[in-house]
Every structure is written in C-alpha cells, then in structure tokens.
Amino acid sequence: MCDVAGSIGSVVSPVLEVGKWLVVPISHQFKYLFNYNTNFKNLEKEVKKLKNTKEEVHDQVDAAERNLGKIKQNVKDWQNDVEKAITKVEQLIQEKADNQRYSKGLCCNFIIHYKHSKKAFKLKRDNVDPLLQQGKELGPVSSRTNPLLEIWLRSSEDYLAFESRNSTMKNVWDALIDENVFMTGVYGMGGIGKTTLVQELGRKAKMDQLFEDIVFAEVSESPDIKKIQTAIADNLGLKFENESERAKALYSRMEGKNILLILDNIWEPLEFDKTIGIPCETDRGRNKLLFTARNLDVLERMGSTNNFGMDILNEEEAWTLFAKMAGNCVIEFSFVCFLNQHILILFFNYLMCFDVNIKISN
Structure with a gap:
C-alpha cells in the first residue's frame, strides 16, 4: 500500500511542479x-x-x-x-x-x-x-x-574680376593647391587691391572646402603680437587660459592641421613659431600661409619664395572701380567729367598709391 502511494506521489509531484x-x-x-x-x-x-x-x-x-x-x-x-x-x-x-x-x-x-x-x-x-x-x-x-564666420568670407560684393588681376589670381591659387608650397606672398604699392584679392582667394578656398579653417589677421605697420594672436585664436575657437603661454596654445591648436592663415599688410619680417605660435617646418601639416606686403624683400626675408606682384589698374579698370565706389552719383558726375576722364583715372590711381579711402556721398 505504501509502495502504491509512493508511486502515485512520485508521479503527481512533477505534474504539480509543471503546473506551477x-x-x-x-x-x-x-x-x-x-x-x-x-x-x-x-x-x-x-x-x-x-x-x-x-x-x-x-x-x-x-x-x-x-x-x-x-x-x-x-x-x-x-x-x-x-x-x-x-x-x-x-x-x-x-x-x-x-x-x-x-x-x-x-x-x-x-x-x-x-x-x-x-x-x-x-x-x-x-x-x-x-x-x-x-x-x-x-x-x-x-x-x-562655434567660431563666427568672418563677414568677408560670406560676401564677395567688393571684388571685381579685372583682367589685369587674373594672372596674379591664378598664380596664387595654383600655389595654394600645391602641397609643396607653404608660404605665398602678394606684393605691391599700398591701396592697389592686395587685401581684396587675397580675401577673394580665401572665399574661393572656403567654397571649394580646400581647408578646415580660413583665418585672416591684419599685421599693420606697428604689429601688435597679442592682437594678431587673438584674431587667429578667435577664428579657430581657441580661448587662451594662460596669457604667458599664448604662443604655445596657438601652436598646439594649429600643429599638423589644414588651415589657411592670411596675414595682411606686413611691413617687417615676422617670427612665426616662437613669437606668434604659427607652426612651421615639419609641424605645419597641411597649413598654408598667405601674405600681403608692399615690398618683395619683406616676403623673401620671411622665407616666402612664391611671390607675385600687382601693378596699378589700367584706365578702363580704374574707371570701373571708381564708378562702383561712387555709386549712383557717378552718372551725373561722369557726364561733367567726361572730357577729363583720363585726368580723373590718373588721380584715382595716384590716391590708391597712398592708401586713401575714397568715399563719395550722394
């Protein structure tokens, strides 16, 4: 009897477990x-x-x-x-x-x-x-x-494609796309349009995505190193945490990168790496330096061997530029000065030589 009960229990128990x-x-x-x-x-x-x-x-x-x-x-x-x-x-x-x-x-x-x-x-x-x-x-x-995009990189309204500038434009552009060229310079008398030309090249490089970043900094006759460093850093989104190590921070930010740095209006040779913090030689990566200066000698003393000169505009180009700068009033003004147009063009080119900003109000 016990054996039967035990047998039944042994069968029921697993069934109950499965049921659970x-x-x-x-x-x-x-x-x-x-x-x-x-x-x-x-x-x-x-x-x-x-x-x-x-x-x-x-x-x-x-x-x-x-x-x-x-x-x-x-x-x-x-x-x-x-x-x-x-x-x-x-x-x-x-x-x-x-x-x-x-x-x-x-x-x-x-x-x-x-x-x-x-x-x-x-x-x-x-x-x-x-x-x-x-x-x-x-x-x-x-x-x-995000670093602010410079206004000059957005608009090319100030640039006029003159025939006399096309060869210079092409030569500088060829130097920018040549991986073996590090420094490129544009030289000529003051007010001749060097800044406008290199900025147009910067816009073209931006459009073609030739560089990761494109930076523009003005040097001037009395260069302020901190001002130049700040202009470069702002465009690269770099904040200086230690004022005494600005050059080191800038060097580290640019080292081995692909950046076009345009330094405008250089009067005297600059010491790039130690003073400003611009990588040169083996640390430059794919970076490029584009200069403008009045004298070829300044560019050569900085080690730039790909330099291109700019001459004054011809008469027709000078008149076109004058008309653009004068705006609407040039219609009336040109009629009055029609007979003296050649004198006006010569005078305009003369003013350009001395960096005179011409502003004509209507």
Missing part, C-alpha cells in the same frame, strides 16, 4: 488583459511628461543655437529617439480608438485588448521611462560656441 511553472506565465499574460485600461493610462501619463521634457530641451537647444552654440550629439540623438517613441505611442493610442469604434465580437476584442495592453506596457517600460530618465541627465545641451 505554467500558471505563472499564464497569469502573467492575463495581467495584460486585466490591466488594459491601467496600462494605457500609465502610458499616456508618462508620455505627457516626456512631451513636456522634450519641449524644455527644445527651448534650451533653440536658445543655444541663437547664441551660436554647438549642440551636443547625445542631445540630438535623444531628441530623435523621443520623436520616434512619441510617434509609436500615438499610433498605438489611435489603434485603440479605432478598435473601440469598429469592434467585432467579444473574442476578437479580448485578443486585440491583450495585444494593445502588452504593447502599451512595453512601450512605457522600454521606451518612454528610459527616455524620461535620460532627459533628466542630459545636462547642458551645447558644448561650446
């Missing part, structure tokens, strides 16, 4: 059906919080962009993930509404309710809740301020 394992998942699945309304209420409540957080982050991003901030990639990724999650939730809520409107039979409703409830639960758990938590931990949405 089956009951748990079955009951768990039934919870989706029983908690249909609760799961949707919880999902809608949390997705509303997520939308509010999304708007807050959007406002922060908008403010940062207005102040030229660079938005962090993890913030952009979070925004994209939030959009996808909200879309999924809204689609599910729409499916629920459609089901209530076009429901067909009790059994069919049970199946659809089960599927929708399960989706609602998992969407909240796997998408909405993690994104809410990430939104709280994003921190500052921008990492730094």
Whole structure:
C-alpha cells in the first residue's frame, strides 16, 4: 500500500511542479488583459511628461543655437529617439480608438485588448521611462560656441574680376593647391587691391572646402603680437587660459592641421613659431600661409619664395572701380567729367598709391 502511494506521489509531484511553472506565465499574460485600461493610462501619463521634457530641451537647444552654440550629439540623438517613441505611442493610442469604434465580437476584442495592453506596457517600460530618465541627465545641451564666420568670407560684393588681376589670381591659387608650397606672398604699392584679392582667394578656398579653417589677421605697420594672436585664436575657437603661454596654445591648436592663415599688410619680417605660435617646418601639416606686403624683400626675408606682384589698374579698370565706389552719383558726375576722364583715372590711381579711402556721398 505504501509502495502504491509512493508511486502515485512520485508521479503527481512533477505534474504539480509543471503546473506551477505554467500558471505563472499564464497569469502573467492575463495581467495584460486585466490591466488594459491601467496600462494605457500609465502610458499616456508618462508620455505627457516626456512631451513636456522634450519641449524644455527644445527651448534650451533653440536658445543655444541663437547664441551660436554647438549642440551636443547625445542631445540630438535623444531628441530623435523621443520623436520616434512619441510617434509609436500615438499610433498605438489611435489603434485603440479605432478598435473601440469598429469592434467585432467579444473574442476578437479580448485578443486585440491583450495585444494593445502588452504593447502599451512595453512601450512605457522600454521606451518612454528610459527616455524620461535620460532627459533628466542630459545636462547642458551645447558644448561650446562655434567660431563666427568672418563677414568677408560670406560676401564677395567688393571684388571685381579685372583682367589685369587674373594672372596674379591664378598664380596664387595654383600655389595654394600645391602641397609643396607653404608660404605665398602678394606684393605691391599700398591701396592697389592686395587685401581684396587675397580675401577673394580665401572665399574661393572656403567654397571649394580646400581647408578646415580660413583665418585672416591684419599685421599693420606697428604689429601688435597679442592682437594678431587673438584674431587667429578667435577664428579657430581657441580661448587662451594662460596669457604667458599664448604662443604655445596657438601652436598646439594649429600643429599638423589644414588651415589657411592670411596675414595682411606686413611691413617687417615676422617670427612665426616662437613669437606668434604659427607652426612651421615639419609641424605645419597641411597649413598654408598667405601674405600681403608692399615690398618683395619683406616676403623673401620671411622665407616666402612664391611671390607675385600687382601693378596699378589700367584706365578702363580704374574707371570701373571708381564708378562702383561712387555709386549712383557717378552718372551725373561722369557726364561733367567726361572730357577729363583720363585726368580723373590718373588721380584715382595716384590716391590708391597712398592708401586713401575714397568715399563719395550722394
């Protein structure tokens, strides 16, 4: 008798164990059906919080962009993930509404309710809740301020493509795209258009994406090294933390890079690496230096061997430039001075030699 009872017990026990394992998942699945309304209420409540957080982050991003901030990639990724999650939730809520409107039979409703409830639960758990938590931990949405693009790089309205300048333009451009050329110079008397020409070359290089960065700094007759360093650093997004190591910081920022540095209006030779912080020799990478100066001797003493001179404009070009600078009043003025046009052109070229800025008011 005991043996029979023991045998029955040995058979029943495993069956009961299997039953326990089956009951748990079955009951768990039934919870989706029983908690249909609760799961949707919880999902809608949390997705509303997520939308509010999304708007807050959007406002922060908008403010940062207005102040030229660079938005962090993890913030952009979070925004994209939030959009996808909200879309999924809204689609599910729409499916629920459609089901209530076009429901067909009790059994069919049970199946659809089960599927929708399960989706609602998992969407909240796997998408909405993690994104809410990430939104709280994003921190500052921008990492730094982007360097401002110089106005001269945006517009070429001041440049006129004169025939007498085309050969110089081509020669300098060829030097810029030649990997074996580091320094290039443009020289000629003051006011002849050297600055305008090299700035136009900078715009062309920017358009062709020839360099990572294009920097312009004026040197002048009495060079201020700190001012030159600041102009370069501002264009490269560099902030000097230690004033006594400005040259070192600038050197490290430019070392081995692909930057076009235009140094305009050089009167005396400059010491690039130690004084200013411009990498030369083996540390220069693909960097290029483009100079303007009045005297060829200055360029050569700095080690520039690819130098191109500029002459004064011919009569027709000088008159065209004068007409552009004079604006509308040149129509009346040109009629009065028609007979003296040659004298006017010679006078205009004479003024250019002395860096005189001509301004004619209407």
